[in-house]
Amino acid sequence: MIITYKFKRDTPPEAWLGSEFKSYGSDNSGVSMSFSTEFMKHALYQLSPVEDIELGLLLKRPGSLFINDLSKVENFSDKGYGSVPRAYIVCKEDKTITKEIQWWMIDNYPTKVVKEMEDTDHMPMFCKPQLLSDYLLEIAEKLA
Template identity: 35%
Template sequence: MSAPAVATAAEGATRIILVHGTGHGGWCWYRVATLLRAAGHRVAAPDLAASGADARRLRDAPTFEDYTRPLLDALRGLPGGERAVLVGHSFGGMSVALAAETFPEKVAAAVFVTAFLPDCANPRSHVIEKLALADWMDSVTDAEHVPASVFLGPEFRRRKLYQLSPPEDYTLSQSLARASSYYVADLRCQPPFSEARYGAARKVYVVCGQDRALVEPYQRAMVAGCPVAEVREIAGADHMAMFSAPAELAGHIADVANTYA
């Protein structure tokens, strides 16, 4: 479907929390956050642990829950009865899933933007391990420490993630990208997300047609394995949809917030 304009926030608008992916930080949402705020939406884009401007080092966040703690704390701090629309990009989908599992009563909807979408049948690591990414190019990995880390290399980012994004946003990533982790070993040890909690969350998946990392067939395969309320599409977006199609993405997020809140 075509993206709507950035709809004005409904009265008593639900808070929108934008969750970044691996190696990035809340900074990557600046274009989308600006558009949503201009339309009256209440928006937060936290840095997860050891990401963005968060001062911790990766070794200070040894588990996936440690890494996701800033998002969990944001939900825990919502006033009684208030709910948020969570928007996860890429690996941020895993953090959104954990938040919905932990605080289902505080999640109005969970939006997955070309993101990992775990199911309720397999180990939590399944959707990450199943992705067959053949060429990490100049990315650097370290499996000797806890957690195992990855730094997404500049050529990998340029060719696989940012190929349609403005060059100034790719340049911004050159300055701000950090080593992070996919926490596969930790996630592999956890039970599947539950049908009663995460499984019950209203989910929307945003397919990005020009993603060269989480390619469209894999995005749709995840959706086939985990029922969602609706699928939306941005045909011309690369992996970094917040840069390559910010107005379209903001339009979808605003519409979801007004519909599901």
């Protein structure tokens, strides 16, 4: 919940490039989001191949920030969540989750492995698929 709050609080409205946010639910406590074409092209997929951008635009649907759902969940325990070794791959050119927020998450939810990917947007599986695969294999071998 803290991550979602921090992310929303630290992201200025103009950064969303016209994306729409609407309340939903019987008590309007839910927040749905629908990314604008500009946001997808310039913040999510800015370094991805044009084919992947176009496919993403065709397949986009409204999503949720899950704020109301996360507010009802118990805190993660060291026994459950903490028993799984964590890794994080920093996408250095991610305009959606900035480096500052990514490093805040790493610092506040310590990981066993941190990898950094240069020239990578929010969608490393599209803009650097081979490097992402290599890093995932390295992480799996290290944490196995």
